[in-house]
Structures are given as C-alpha cells and as structure tokens.
Amino acid sequence: MKKNRREFLKITGLAGAGLAGLNFMNGCTPNSQNRTGEGRNWQEDPEWQRIQYGEWGGPGVDPRPGAMDEILLKDYAPKSSLVLPITEVDQPRYDAIDVHIHNYPARADGDTRQVLAEWVGTMDEVGVETSVVHTNAIGDRFRELTELYLDNYPDRFQLYCGVDLNEIGASDYPERAAEELHRCYEMGARGVGELTDKGLGLSADSSIPRDERLHHDDPRLDLFWQTCGELNMPVNIHIADHPSAWEPLDVFQERTPDYQHFNLHGDDILSHGELLARRDSLLEKHPDTTFIACHLSNEGHDLASLSEALDRYPNLYLDISARDYEVGRTPRAAKRFLEAYPDRVLFGTDMGMQKSMYRAWWRLLETDDEYMTGRVWWPYYGLDLPDSVLEPLYRGNAERIMNWEEV
Numbered sequence: 240m241k242k243n244r245r246e247f248l249k250i251t252g253l254a255g256a257g258l259a260g261l262n263f264m265n266g267c268t269p270n271s272q273n274r275t276g277e278g279r280n281w282q283e284d285p286e287w288q289r290i291q292y293g294e295w296g297g298p299g300v301d302p303r304p305g306a307m308d309e310i311l312l313k314d315y316a317p318k319s320s321l322v323l324p325i326t327e328v329d330q331p332r333y334d335a336i337d338v339h340i341h342n343y344p345a346r347a348d349g350d351t352r353q354v355l356a357e358w359v360g361t362m363d364e365v366g367v368e369t370s371v372v373h374t375n376a377i378g379d380r381f382r383e384l385t386e387l388y389l390d391n392y393p394d395r396f397q398l399y400c401g402v403d404l405n406e407i408g409a410s411d412y413p414e415r416a417a418e419e420l421h422r423c424y425e426m427g428a429r430g431v432g433e434l435t436d437k438g439l440g441l442s443a444d445s446s447i448p449r450d451e452r453l454h455h456d457d458p459r460l461d462l463f464w465q466t467c468g469e470l471n472m473p474v475n476i477h478i479a480d481h482p483s484a485w486e487p488l489d490v491f492q493e494r495t496p497d498y499q500h501f502n503l504h505g506d507d508i509l510s511h512g513e514l515l516a517r518r519d520s521l522l523e524k525h526p527d528t529t530f531i532a533c534h535l536s537n538e539g540h541d542l543a544s545l546s547e548a549l550d551r552y553p554n555l556y557l558d559i560s561a562r563d564y565e566v567g568r569t570p571r572a573a574k575r576f577l578e579a580y581p582d583r584v585l586f587g588t589d590m591g592m593q594k595s596m597y598r599a600w601w602r603l604l605e606t607d608d609e610y611m612t613g614r615v616w617w618p619y620y621g622l623d624l625p626d627s628v629l630e631p632l633y634r635g636n637a638e639r640i641m642n643w644e645e646v
Contacts, residue, residue, distance in 0.1 A: 281490055290491060313496040319610060319618075326608050326621075328601035330366030333630050336637040337370040339433070339475065339533055339560035339587025342384065347592075355387065358592045359395055365597040368634070369394070371587075371641075373433040373475060375401035377419050385427040389646055397641070399475060400428035402463060404442050407453050413462040420466050427646040431467055432475025433533055436517070437484075438508025445507065454509075456520035464521070468528035471642045475558070476521075476530055479514040479537040495616050511537075522552040529640055531556045531585060539565030542576045549583055556640060559632075560587030567603055567611070567619030574622045581628050585636045604629065 281287040282302065292298065344354040362370065374384050381400050388396040400423035403416045420431070439445055440452030453459060455476060467474050483493040484503045492499075509517070515538065522530060532555060538545040539562045549555055559566065566573035577584060590596050602608060607623035624632070 287490065315616075321610050323609055326602055326606040328598060328605055329364075331601045331629070331633055332605060332626065333633040334366055334368040335586055335633040337367050337588050338531065338585045338637055338641070339373060339558050339589045340370045341373055341433075341589070343592050344387075351387070352391070354592075355391070359392055361592060361594050361597075362395065365594055366601075367597065369397060369637075371397045371399060371430065371637075373399045375399075375433065377401050377403055377423055381423050381428065382426050385646075389427050393646065397429050397643075398427055399430040399432045400424075400426075402431065402434060402441065402460075404453070407442065407459060408451065413459055416460070416463045417466045420463060420470070420472075424470050424472065428472065429642040429644065429646070430473045430475065432473075432531070433477050434474065435477040436514065437477075437480050438503060438506065438510075438514060449507070454517050456517045456524060461524065464525040464528050468525065471529075471644075473529040473531055473556075473641055475533050476518070477533050477537075478518045479511050481534075481537060482511045482540060485511050498615070519548065519552070522548075522555050526552075526554050529554055529556065531558055531640075533558045533560055533587065533589070535559055535562045535565060539573075542569075542572055546576065546579065549580055556583050556585060556636070558585045558587035560589035563600065563603060563619065564613055564615045564617055566622060567613050568617040570620040570622050574624060574628075577622070577624060577628050577632065581631050582636060582639075584632055585640075586633050604632070 288297065344351045344358060347354045362368075372384070372388060374381060376384055377400055381398075385398060388398055400420070403419040405415075406412060409415075420428075434441055434455070435443070436454055437443070440447065440454050442453055444452075455478060464474070480501060480503065481494065481498075483498075484501050486492055486502075487504050488499050488502050492502075515536075518532065518536065535557050536545060536548070536555075538548070545557075549557075566577075586600075588596065588600065599611075602621065603611065603619055604622055604624050606621040608621040611619040611621065613619040
C-alpha cells in the first residue's frame with residue numbers, strides 16, 4: 240500500500256533532517272581549509288574522532304604503529320571473516336527493463352556488432368528483456384545508432400536521443416532544438432537522455448559565463464520540453480551528482496579514491512542544493528512532460544527530501560541506476576521508500592555489460608543477504624523486496640510511462 244510523505248517521514252524518523260540539516264547545501268564544511276595538512280596526527284583531532292568512531296568514542300583498544308601504516312587508502316581492500324549465506328539469483332523474479340544504459344559496445348575492444356550480439360546473449364541469460372540506450376546523439380550520429388541497434392534488435396533496445404546544443408545563444412535556438420527532436424523521433428527515438436548538468440549547464444563548458452549557461456529550467460528549453468510532452472517522450476535527466484562531489488578530497492571525503500575524478504569542490508559551478516532547486520523549477524514549469532531523474536535524482540542520501548519532491552511533482556519519476564551503494568547501505572530505509580512509492584521508481588544499471596553485475600542487482604533487491612561486497616567501500620544489505628515492489632520496479636512502471644510506439 241502506498242504511503243504518503245508524512246507517513247514515510249514518520250516511519251524513517253527523518254522529518255526535519257533536510258539538506259541544510261545534513262550540511263550538504265554548502266561546498267565545504269567548517270574548517271575544511273585545514274583538513275589536508277600533511278603530517279597531521281588526525282587521531283588526535285576531535286572532529287576526526289567523532290566521525291571515525293561516533294558515539295563509541297574510540298576503537299576500544301590502544302592503537303599502535305604497525306605495517307598497515309604504510310598501506311595506501313586506494314589499495315585497502317579488507318577481506319571479511321564473516322560466514323554468511325550467499326544467495327545466487329541468476330535471473331530476476333520478473334523479466335527486467337533496464338531503462339539506463341549507454342552505447343557500451345562502442346567502448347569495448349573488438350567488432351562493435353559482435354560485442355552487441357554477445358551483450359544480447361548476456362541479456363537473455365540474466366533476464367533483461369529490453370534495454371534503453373541513452374545515446375545523447377542527434378542528426379547523423381543518431382541515425383547510425385538506430386541502424387546498429389534497432390535494425391538488428393528492434394525488440395531488445397529502445398533509443399533515447401539528445402538535445403541540440405549548437406549555438407544556444409542564437410535567437411532561433413528554441414525552434415531548432417524542437418525541430419531536431421521531431422527528426423530524431425521520426426528516426427526512432429522514443430525518449431531523450433541522459434541530459435546532464437553537474438553545475439556547468441548542459442553544455443558542460445566552463446568558458447561560458449555563469450549567466451549564459453544552459454540549465455534544465457532555462458526558458459530557451461521551454462519549447463523543447465513542451466515538444467517532449469507532445470510526443471510522449473520521457474526525458475532522463477541527470478541533475479547534480481552525489482553530494483560528496485562538492486566536499487573536499489581530504490580525510491573526510493565519503494567516497495573512495497575511485498570517484499575522486501568526479502570531484503567538483505571549489506569549481507565555479509552551482510551547488511548541489513542550487514541544482515536540485517533547478518530540478519524543481521523544471522518540474523513546476525512543465526507538468527505535462529515526464530521526467531525520469533536518474534541515480535535517485537542524486538538525492539538517495541536524503542530519502543525524506545526525495546519523498547517530498549515526489550509528492551510535490553507527479554511528473555517526476557526516478558531510476559535507481561548506479562545507486563546500488565545508496566540503497567545497499569540503507570536497506571531498511573530504502574525498502575520503506577520503495578514500498579511507499581512503488582509506482583515512481585524504475586530499474587536501471589548504467590554499469591556496463593557484465594553478467595555478474597546484473598546478478599548482483601538481483602541479489603541486492605530480492606534477498607536478505609547481509610554484508611555483501613559493494614562498490615565504494617560500503618558493504619550492502621539485501622532489501623528483500625516484495626513482489627508488489629519488484630514487478631513495477633523491474634518492468635511495470637517502464638511499460639506504463641514510456642513510449643512503446645513501434646518504430
């Protein structure tokens with residue numbers, strides 16, 4: 240049964256713990272300028288002790304120097320001594336529609352068509368019925384991709400196109416962008432995405448002055464969004480990034496060095512909070528267009544605020560792609576959230592073509608296994624989702640809100 244926001248907040252105990260309360264609105268935390276000094280004994284720093292040990296107050300032993308002092312953080316990969324059940328899930332309980340992939344065969348070694356054929360074989364083995372390719376392409380490049388995917392596997396792939404970002408300052412830009420969208424639709428596009436803004440605007444060009452950058456809610460895109468609604472083309476939007484990207488790369492950085500190249504701290508860009516406000520402005524202006532905010536709208540760390548957005552904007556949907564580490568580290572809160580909004584979240588991966596990757600998702604979502612190896616450095620815990628959540632997550636919501644008109 241669907242729960243409203245107030246019920247969800249009451250259950251999770253997150254009422255009042257919004258972005259400001261969690262200190263994610265700012266690009267840095269107090270005294271962050273002093274957090275990277277070499278040779279500093281962090282074990283004596285009160286803030287470090289509080290974050291490292293929490294209410295336990297310390298490690299409970301007398302720390303002493305040893306061989307591990309020479310291990311680099313990027314090399315640390317502890318082996319667990321836990322003896323726990325491991326549930327193998329070869330296929331999902333319901334054939335899945337993966338709403339978030341990219342043109343991975345073009346990135347792989349070897350013949351692209353052969354790699355694609357092997358990927359389709361993997362999809363068969365792991366129970367993925369259809370995959371949605373976010374091409375971000377327009378024009379001739381989009382046509383080439385329709386020939387690769389739709390001519391060879393019309394029933395296994397759906398293609399999303401991009402938006403024309405040429406000469407965005409020209410007076411005829413809105414009309415040109417809408418006209419190109421029509422052309423892409425005629426070529427086979429059935430959605431748009433993934434349109435990304437991590438603070439620089441959709442062009443991701445730092446040379447463009449701040450007040451000229453093209454963000455999702457820019458009036459220059461109003462006609463484009465309107466046309467998406469008229470053509471029944473859902474739009475996959477990537478707004479902001481994980482909030483840790485705005486935090487310094489120091490001893491308090493939440494994610495591992497694997498993600499440091501995504502860091503945005505100190506850049507001349509919009510903040511995480513400002514970007515989410517742009518998202519809300521977009522949703523408010525275009526209620527007749529369906530938007531799928533990927534990666535749990537980069538708000539999976541604050542499910543209370545995310546639930547508030549879902550309640551406020553009925554045209555907002557989410558995909559869970561590449562946010563296994565958010566739901567996996569908070570399995571009870573994530574399960575309550577998905578049970579509260581079973582009709583608003585879609586399954587996606589955004590993580591390549593590996594067979595084991597898909598099966599890791601099935602295990603995470605369908606079992607109650609504990610302390611599973613995860614990405615970043617957080618262990619995962621299975622959500623053990625009921626059928627009433629799994630069916631719409633895996634396929635039901637995609638079947639309902641996406642455009643399945645034959646190409």
